[in-house]
Amino acid sequence: MTAAPSATRRERTRAATIDEIKATALDLMRGAGTVDVRFTDIARVMGVTPPALYRYFADRDELLTALITDAYDDLARHVAASGAAAPDDLGARWEAAAQAYREWAHREPERFALILGLPVPGYVAPEEGPTSEAASRALSQLSSLFVEALHADTLGAPYLREVDPTVEVCAHGKSEDLEVTLPAESFQAMLHAWAALHGFTSLEAYGHLDWMEPAARDALFGSQVTLIARVAGLPEPLRA
Amino acid sequence: MTAAPSATRRERTRAATIDEIKATALDLMRGAGTVDVRFTDIARVMGVTPPALYRYFADRDELLTALITDAYDDLARHVAASGAAAPDDLGARWEAAAQAYREWAHREPERFALILGLPVPGYVAPEEGPTSEAASRALSQLSSLFVEALHADTLGAPYLREVDPTVEVCAHGKSEDLEVTLPAESFQAMLHAWAALHGFTSLEAYGHLDWMEPAARDALFGSQVTLIARVAGLPEPLRA
DNA sequence: TGTACATCAGTGAACGCGCGTTCACTGATGTAC
């Protein structure tokens, strides 16, 4: 997002303005609880006139694309960073990644909806473009866990060994796209884990669990994460 | 939705018009892939002038509320109807309910987003109003499965027996709201199952699994549903 | 270091459009005697 230090002053201020436009758009989305974004409002908050924004984005859709790509990157960064504390503890890494996913969504429900909710109309993902690339990066963080679990031979016990042939084909396809080796068992376990994680996360982020006490939500999330880990064959975290 | 047969002709045509307005609004939502709804568009499609709609709905938010309530009802009806074929087979009922939930969302992603996505701005759920009532009815379909599983003493084996005290308090609160007996173990198992089901369902409904073949998605959903059932302690379906 | 030119950010006016909503009114449908 920030320009390289070797950039000229003009390039740096330009990059800063782009950042400010995107940050302002996000603030407005958070304030309104929507996924909409109006050039007029952004300009008003920034203290400029609406046409000024066209120096930075060709139209509203281009801004939207940038916001979506950024959101993918940001989520992926958070999930990736979560595992740094205990790189050798698969169980701890899974819990940390799940918490990171959940916390990010809870903190930024609008951005979460932007990338993983009902697709916003008028926005069409560029073919093979930066969006799917960012998405892949985000998912690969999760998948590496399950690949390692397979290597540790704990994966899928006792339920997840059988993989449907059609799913296997999909796993091979993804392996080629991502240019990694992604065994079908790991692929399937990852998707199951992701789905369960995503379900709790979106229900909570969109406020559909607000009738529960925060402490109860925490406890429920904890047991869901543990449950997934046990079922998928991820080991217990090493700490007590 | 339809007026009682004893209603006068005027009341019947009025009810029919209300239905037509809502159906037209849904068609437009489906066409645009949005959750937005414009009085002007509805009127144009129906061949009337926009002010005519104010005879039926005080404003846009009232129409939105009606659409949300209807969507809850419709989803609840589908899930409830799914279990009629084998009322004594807990495993089969779970699979059918999960399939019904999934199919409804896949067929109507916009309505699904309307009730379970990022809340639409401008719409504030009426306190203790028809919305939460409809939501409760929808969820109670699922919860009855897990209450029965507890009675059959299969629930939660081997992972789900421990329930955090805060979650227990929540379960008691829900029991009073719904005026049913909802043991904490059943409550927790239901929420875990619902979260996992909801996660797959929303990812698929919003097109985030479109990179998989439909057959692979079906297989993956099947194994996810089986997995949840095994973990939650629901029995295998009786048929082979 | 200073001057001439090119580049770029931002302005202000304008265009075309669409929205939700109100209001007084017309014409048709139902109701009461």
Add this chain to the structure above:
DNA sequence: TGTACATCAGTGAACGCGCGTTCACTGATGTAC
């Protein structure tokens, strides 16, 4: 059964507002000699 009245659906004009986007232009910032 027929007439007088009440009720209601729908119209058309209007209000106020906001949006995205274009365009010619000004003034400031950077660049080349």
